[in-house]
Amino acid sequence: xSIVIAQQKKxxxxxxxxxxxxxxxxxxxxxxxxxxxxxxxxxxITIVRRGIKTLKYFxxxxxxxxxxxxxxxxxxxxxxxxxxxxxxxxxxxxxxxxEACPFHGIKLHPETKKPIIxxxxxxxxxxIKSCPKNALTLVWLSG
Amino acid sequence: xxxxGYKGKILMINLTTKKTxxxxxxxxxxxxxxxxxxxxxxxxxxxxxxxxxxFDPTNVISIMTGPFQGIxxxxxxxxxxxxxxxxxxxxxxSISGGHMGAQIKYAGYDGILITxxxxxxxxxxxxxDKIEFRSAERLWGRLTSETQEMIKEEIGxxxxxxxxxxxxxxxxxxxxxxxxxxxAAGRGGLGAVMGSKRLKAIAVRGSGTxxxxxxxxxxxxxxxxxxxSKKVPGISSILPxxxxxxxxxxxxxxxxxxxxxxxxxxxxxxxEGICGETLKKKYWDKDMACPACPIACSKIFSVKEGKWKGAxxxxxxxxxxxxxxxxxxxxxxxxIIKADSLxxxxxxxxxxxxxxxxxxxxxxEKGLIDKNFTGGIELKFGNDDAVIDLIxxxxxxxxxxxxxxxxxxxxxxxxxxxxxxxxxxVKGLExxxxxxxxxxxxxxxxxxxxxxxxxxxxxxxxxxAGASDRKAxxxxxxWVIGTMQFTTIGDSMIICHFLERLLGFTLNPKYVExxxxxxxxxxxxxxxxxxxxxILDLERAFNVRTGIRRKDDTLPRRFxxxxxxxxPSKGMYTDEQTLNKMLDDFYTLKGWDKRTGIPTKEKLIKxxxxxxxxxxxxx
Numbered sequence: 004x005s006i007v008i009a010q011q012k013k014x015x016x017x018x019x020x021x022x023x024x025x026x027x028x029x030x031x032x033x034x035x036x037x038x039x040x041x042x043x044x045x046x047x048i049t050i051v052r053r054g055i056k057t058l059k060y061f062x063x064x065x066x067x068x069x070x071x072x073x074x075x076x077x078x079x080x081x082x083x084x085x086x087x088x089x090x091x092x093x094x095x096x097x098x099x100x101x102e103a104c105p106f107h108g109i110k111l112h113p114e115t116k117k118p119i120i121x122x123x124x125x126x127x128x129x130x131i132k133s134c135p136k137n138a139l140t141l142v143w144l145s146g
Numbered sequence: 147x148x149x150x151g152y153k154g155k156i157l158m159i160n161l162t163t164k165k166t167x168x169x170x171x172x173x174x175x176x177x178x179x180x181x182x183x184x185x186x187x188x189x190x191x192x193x194x195x196x197x198x199x200x201f202d203p204t205n206v207i208s209i210m211t212g213p214f215q216g217i218x219x220x221x222x223x224x225x226x227x228x229x230x231x232x233x234x235x236x237x238x239x240s241i242s243g244g245h246m247g248a249q250i251k252y253a254g255y256d257g258i259l260i261t262x263x264x265x266x267x268x269x270x271x272x273x274x275d276k277i278e279f280r281s282a283e284r285l286w287g288r289l290t291s292e293t294q295e296m297i298k299e300e301i302g303x304x305x306x307x308x309x310x311x312x313x314x315x316x317x318x319x320x321x322x323x324x325x326x327x328x329x330a331a332g333r334g335g336l337g338a339v340m341g342s343k344r345l346k347a348i349a350v351r352g353s354g355t356x357x358x359x360x361x362x363x364x365x366x367x368x369x370x371x372x373x374x375s376k377k378v379p380g381i382s383s384i385l386p387x388x389x390x391x392x393x394x395x396x397x398x399x400x401x402x403x404x405x406x407x408x409x410x411x412x413x414x415x416x417x418e419g420i421c422g423e424t425l426k427k428k429y430w431d432k433d434m435a436c437p438a439c440p441i442a443c444s445k446i447f448s449v450k451e452g453k454w455k456g457a458x459x460x461x462x463x464x465x466x467x468x469x470x471x472x473x474x475x476x477x478x479x480x481x482i483i484k485a486d487s488l489x490x491x492x493x494x495x496x497x498x499x500x501x502x503x504x505x506x507x508x509x510x511e512k513g514l515i516d517k518n519f520t521g522g523i524e525l526k527f528g529n530d531d532a533v534i535d536l537i538x539x540x541x542x543x544x545x546x547x548x549x550x551x552x553x554x555x556x557x558x559x560x561x562x563x564x565x566x567x568x569x570x571x572v573k574g575l576e577x578x579x580x581x582x583x584x585x586x587x588x589x590x591x592x593x594x595x596x597x598x599x600x601x602x603x604x605x606x607x608x609x610x611a612g613a614s615d616r617k618a619x620x621x622x623x624x625w626v627i628g629t630m631q632f633t634t635i636g637d638s639m640i641i642c643h644f645l646e647r648l649l650g651f652t653l654n655p656k657y658v659e660x661x662x663x664x665x666x667x668x669x670x671x672x673x674x675x676x677x678x679x680x681i682l683d684l685e686r687a688f689n690v691r692t693g694i695r696r697k698d699d700t701l702p703r704r705f706x707x708x709x710x711x712x713x714p715s716k717g718m719y720t721d722e723q724t725l726n727k728m729l730d731d732f733y734t735l736k737g738w739d740k741r742t743g744i745p746t747k748e749k750l751i752k753x754x755x756x757x758x759x760x761x762x763x764x765x
Contacts (some may be wrong), residue, residue: 015468021432022432024432024433024434024435024442024444025222025327025434025435025437026223026436026438026439026440026442027245027437027438028218028440029436030216031218031438032218035357036203037216038355039357039361040322040355040356040357041216041217041218041248041354041355041356041357042216042252042353042354042355042356043245043248043249043252043305044252044353044354044355045354045355049305051304051305052327053295053304054291055297055328055446055458055459055460056431056432056446056458087208104619113353113354135435135442136433136442140613
């Protein structure tokens with residue numbers, strides 16, 4: 004008898020700092036998709052420029068260690084189908100998940116004070132689709 | 147507010163008293179002045195005593211957004227700065243790329259008005275509704291990039307936006323600029339006004355949002371943009387690939403219109419060293435963009451070998467390849483990358499700096515000034531070492547740099563000996579790389595523009611493209627008015643003028659559609675034209691109060707008397723009689739008095755500026 008375990012896949016948004024031109028269109032469309040308005044504080048992806056040409060991106064990487072889930076004192080975070088999901092009823096807005104995330108992939112929504120985390124736009128990946136330089140690409144990792 | 151794209155608030159800051167207050171923006175005001183350029187034109191007309199020196203503490207710096215900041219519409223990643231200019235003494239505004247506009251909006255303001263003078267160097271940190279005055283003593287003397295980095299470190303947040311001046315602004319170089327990231331509110335010396343207020347920088351962090359009136363309309367508009375922009379090579383391939391340096395080969399070779407060696411000619415034989423293809427091949431590292439811009443015309447260039455190895459800059463753009471390249475007779479792209487980087491870091495306008503050095507080079511070669519005057523510098527065209535040396539000296543006002551820091555008009559007045567005829571400026575502002583002799587519209591446009599020698603009042607693009615015959619005199623005034631109406635509305639919305647290739651070179655209903663989607667004004671085209679005229683005439687009224695009249699609406703004598711000596715535009719120029727004819731046409735169409743160049747009472751009343759008419763009657 005053999006057991007076949009379906010290999011679970013998780014999405015990873017890869018960033019090419021050479022291609023990124025710091026237009027931040029990904030931030031705009033991320034905010035727009037989720038909230039119908041624009042704002043850097045409500046974008047789940049953040050692009051930062053340091054010096055003349057160093058570019059970095061910050062977004063949930065769906066990392067192995069799930070620092071955020073471990074850090075949450077109220078068990079409001081869980082990992083479901085490749086996304087970190089927030090149970091807003093359980094969340095007490097303490098911000099521990101934000102402190103714990105080494106990728107700076109979580110923000111507190113400035114009004115609801117609940118964590119906002121990349122959810123792939125329900126598989127639509129608005130940031131990837133809208134990037135004019137193809138600096139963001141989707142890869143599927145196991146796990 | 148019932149309209150979208152606005153916060154209804156302008157933050158007012160007095161640096162002398164360190165007091166802040168809020169100026170409410172009404173629906174009516176927003177509809178009447180739109181934003182950016184329009185808000186500044188109205189507010190500065192009301193706030194600034196036109197007789198003051200630009201460095202007087204009561205001068206006001208207006209940092210504005212339009213309804214388009216902080217939303218996603220291509221090219222809206224900009225902000226606007228205005229003040230009374232130390233270079234022209236008139237109303238002056240400059241648009242810069244950078245996330246600052248969005249941050250101001252997200253912090254809850256449509257703009258910031260700054261007056262007074264701090265006792266000691268400071269910077270302002272605006273964190274939503276919390277405003278802090280912080281010491282900038284350890285930042286004073288620092289370059290613009292390190293200033294921004296140090297402020298981000300101090301605040302502990304790399305996502306904030308910082309707009310800073312460099313040593314040039316501190317030393318009141320009359321064309322010092324304000325740098326955000328590596329983009330500049332470049333022209334007219336707005337950075338020197340900041341320096342005169344001992345204001346090193348403004349840092350802003352906004353946690354708020356912005357939204358549009360008609361999201362569905364915007365979706366459709368973006369679809370239209372994505373399709374239509376593909377058909378416009380400038381936007382879809384040339385600017386993304388080469389940036390504005392792509393203009394060098396066409397303007398120089400096809401039009402013969404690239405001012406060379408202080409406009410002694412307009413064909414640069416050394417163009418190959420500084421053209422778009424060469425820059426891309428030899429120096430290109432990567433593309434950069436202003437926020438919300440898919441075009442990404444900005445390029446990081448670095449020098450890999452040779453004399454200027456190690457130099458790196460965001461840019462140079464076309465105007466810098468003109469001012470430090472063809473104008474100074476320099477065909478080594480590496481030297482210009484170095485010059486561009488130094489100007490950004492010291493915080494100086496590359497156009498005015500390069501053109502002023504070019505002017506002095508002609509004075510030197512003609513024997514009007516000698517080595518005693520230059521401090522031992524062999525100031526000949528093509529001497530790139532001298533140019534690089536002089537940039538730092540200018541920013542620090544050392545030796546002859548102290549004179550260069552005054553700009554070409556003031557330098558000419560000091561040198562005398564008839565040099566003013568070839569000081570390449572209008573109203574004190576150095577003319578950029580779009581020929582007043584090869585493009586008839588630019589001859590008239592530079593002469594009448596509020597800012598003087600600016601290619602963002604009238605636009606050259608439509609004449610290059612053949613949308614208006616570049617040699618024609620008939621009909622040119624109407625064309626120029628149309629381009630100025632477009633630029634002033636573009637600067638009020640605020641979007642980049644490069645969209646003109648897609649939306650049209652003169653104001654037209656496509657702009658109305660965009661504004662209505664964002665704001666919900668439901669403007670008709672006629673109302674938008676009136677808004678444009680209101681803003682333009684307010685700028686003129688500001689300048690009229692500083693003494694500007696028809697006699698000032700002119701060009702350097704060289705352009706009125708010396709035809710282009712060679713190349714594709716050989717023989718072209720606009721003589722005084724032709725300029726006067728175009729001026730008559732222009733004033734007539736504008737409703738300005740033909741004799742004085744002052745907007746008539748009837749015109750001002752027609753565009754809802756009765757109070758301005760009354761002010762002008764007092765003169």
